[in-house]
Amino acid sequence: MPSKSRSSRKSGKGEAEHASPNGVELSNRSKGSDLGNGQSEDAPHIPVMLEECLDLLNIRPGRTYLDATAGAGGHLLRIAGDAGKGSTIFGVDRDRYAIERLQKLVPGNVRLIHSNYSQFRQNLSEQGVTTIDGGILADLGVSSMQLDEAERGFSFLRNGPLDMRMDQSKGQTAEDLLNTASEHELADIIFRYGEERFSRQIARSIVYHRPIKTTGELSDLVGNTLRKFQKQKSWKDSAGPSKHPATRTFQAIRMAVNEELQCLEKFLEDALAMLAPGARLVVITFHSLEDRMVKQFLRTASASCVCPPRQPVCTCNKTSQLLIITRKPLVADEKEVLANVRSRSAKLRAAEKLV
């Protein structure tokens, strides 16, 4: 991977101006492929909390289900198998490659749709479907297949172009975002979506080293910035025992590129509107902001009154639309985390539609 050093930049400025604002240089990146726990990103996609999802979806024959994040089909194929022939299972994914791959695998009761789940209500209504009487599953984030493909640009462990779009037919790439956003905007994104303490320092390094074109360059830059500011020798120390230092920045940029929180908000509203009484909603999140959004959404939809607490008489006339099934989010057990490192940050919440 090409590295950019102080001496490679144009002359004409004093030494102090030549130096990166953080004193951070890009260097050859380490070739680690370990995610911690001895697992590599190359592991096939293993569905997270599969049995729990199936239980909570309460799969019944003859019903309609939606897997809003079909991915590698781990959940989808089991839902389709358990629901059986008389059922209809919609499988949505915004990644065209995931849908193309699934086309060869799914049984006759599955209908695949290449779309953003924020559009699923419209997609289903175009097929004459206005309610879902079985359940809806969303298993958020990226799949192992997306991470494994260097060309997709999701992985800090594989050098590739900085794309990071789940749907490569639309929207700006990570490269566009990183090379055009202001330092302030980048710091905000990295802080908000990545919960990265050193967001301002990383944003400053990015702006100084622009243009940045590859995942390797970004990963090096983040690693070097954190090493410098945390004054620690190894990346394992700088981001916890099992996390690469670029984890949080890559996650933040990916979430911004794909507008993940905005899509989730719309998806939840549409899911509530589409579910028939007795149907279930099951959501697996991998990020605290997503989990907070789901938790808050379920709480509001399950409330029977939203009047101010001190108001003596209820005037809101609200009725509870959901019954929360998981008071606390389910998490993967130790055995699952050992077998599938992706599951370690998963939180599963479920609810049943009431009216």
Ligand SMILES: C[S@@+](CC[C@H](N)C(=O)[O-])C[C@H]1O[C@@H](n2cnc3c(N)ncnc32)[C@H](O)[C@@H]1O
């Ligand atoms: C964690 S994977 C799902 C894996 C799947 N449950 C399985 O077991 O194989 C997440 C998938 O959701 C897709 N995805 C993420 N955001 C999406 C969105 N807004 N609309 C549609 N699909 C989305 C990604 O492209 C990815 O394939």
